[in-house]
Amino acid sequence: xxxxxxxxxxxxxxxxxxxxxxxxxxxxxxxxxxxxxxxxxxxxxxxxxxxxxxxxxxxxxxxxxxxxxxxxxxxxxxxxxxxxxxxxxxxxxxxxxxxxxxxxxxxxxxxxxxxxxxxxxxxxxxxxxxxxxxxxxxxxxxxxxxxxxxxxxxxxxxxxxxxxxxxxxxxxxxxxxxxxxxxxxxxxxxxxxxxxxxxxxxxxxxxxxxxxxxxxxxxxxxxxxxxxxxxxxxxxxxxxxxxxxxxxxxxxxxxxxxxxxxxxxxxxxxxxx
Ligand SMILES: Cc1cc2nc3c(=O)[nH]c(=O)nc-3n(C[C@H](O)[C@H](O)[C@H](O)COP(=O)(O)O)c2cc1C
Numbered sequence: 636x637x638x639x640x641x642x643x644x645x646x647x648x649x650x651x652x653x654x655x656x657x658x659x660x661x662x663x664x665x666x667x668x669x670x671x672x673x674x675x676x677x678x679x680x681x682x683x684x685x686x687x688x689x690x691x692x693x694x695x696x697x698x699x700x701x702x703x704x705x706x707x708x709x710x711x712x713x714x715x716x717x718x719x720x721x722x723x724x725x726x727x728x729x730x731x732x733x734x735x736x737x738x739x740x741x742x743x744x745x746x747x748x749x750x751x752x753x754x755x756x757x758x759x760x761x762x763x764x765x766x767x768x769x770x771x772x773x774x775x776x777x778x779x780x781x782x783x784x785x786x787x788x789x790x791x792x793x794x795x796x797x798x799x800x801x802x803x804x805x806x807x808x809x810x811x812x813x814x815x816x817x818x819x820x821x822x823x824x825x826x827x828x829x830x831x832x833x834x835x836x837x838x839x840x841x842x843x844x845x846x847x848x849x850x851x852x853x854x855x856x857x858x859x860x861x862x863x864x865x866x867x868x869x870x871x872x873x874x875x876x877x878x879x880x881x882x883x884x885x886x887x888x889x890x891x892x893x894x895x896x897x898x899x900x901x902x903x904x905x906x907x908x
Contacts, residue, residue: 676698719731774809
């Protein structure tokens with residue numbers, strides 16, 4: 636199957652950060668594909684997919700997958716399965732990286748997703764002793780695999796193990812997406828080794844990074860985010876969270892962010908911006 640991405644610079648899945656307004660800005664800036672944060676197929680929450688993103692699932696079994704995929708299939712570009720989440724809640728419920736050892740369940744889930752859609756299916760994993768085995772399994776059901784080569788213990792810090800990711804690339808018979816400290820500076824170098832790269836934290840509050848990577852002359856600020864966000868029923872705390880993200884890199888950010896942290900509604904937020 637052909638990959639319908641516009642280019643090889645993808646927005647990494649990020650829970651809370653990747654709301655639809657933020658994803659739309661990243662897409663406008665030039666992202667080849669945007670990912671939602673991880674979503675449980677049993678969720679009742681409203682999901683906005685106006686940017687036709689990759690929708691990322693997390694779960695511990697196949698419950699609700701078929702129905703969920705059917706409901707949103709037309710609105711997504713592809714389906715991704717998260718085997719990377721290292722958080723405490725993932726440990727408690729046994730999803731994300733805590734499912735790595737359970738090949739039977741992983742296979743059941745991938746098979747269910749595969750049988751529910753004709754769209755592309757991808758999987759996102761971390762560095763673990765099961766990663767190569769999962770890669771083999773992924774070849775049966777997925778169109779690409781994404782590797783974030785940090786262990787569960789590392790979380791998001793410490794070295795991203797490039798050599799480990801290269802091992803996955805060497806073995807995999809499907810395209811490999813690389814995630815882990817990708818920046819404006821190293822993205823093209825990494826694309827010599829991998830098929831696609833994902834930009835995560837460097838894109839937070841900074842959708843312009845995709846414009847820089849794709850040589851587009853576009854600038855964004857928080858007001859552009861607000862304009863888009865106005866179309867959706869986001870709670871105020873989400874808008875405030877993104878205001879903090881977008882102002883992180885600005886001059887005098889510390890003072891401004893302190894002010895933002897104290898605002899209680901949109902009017903107060905606008906006046907301090
Ligand atoms: C705030 C935040 C939320 C994240 N949420 C998800 C998620 O929902 N699903 C997922 O697969 N990875 C998630 N990640 C991991 C990123 O997709 C990415 O693999 C990781 O941050 C490494 O890339 P980076 O160094 O470019 O940030 C998250 C990372 C951050 C910082």
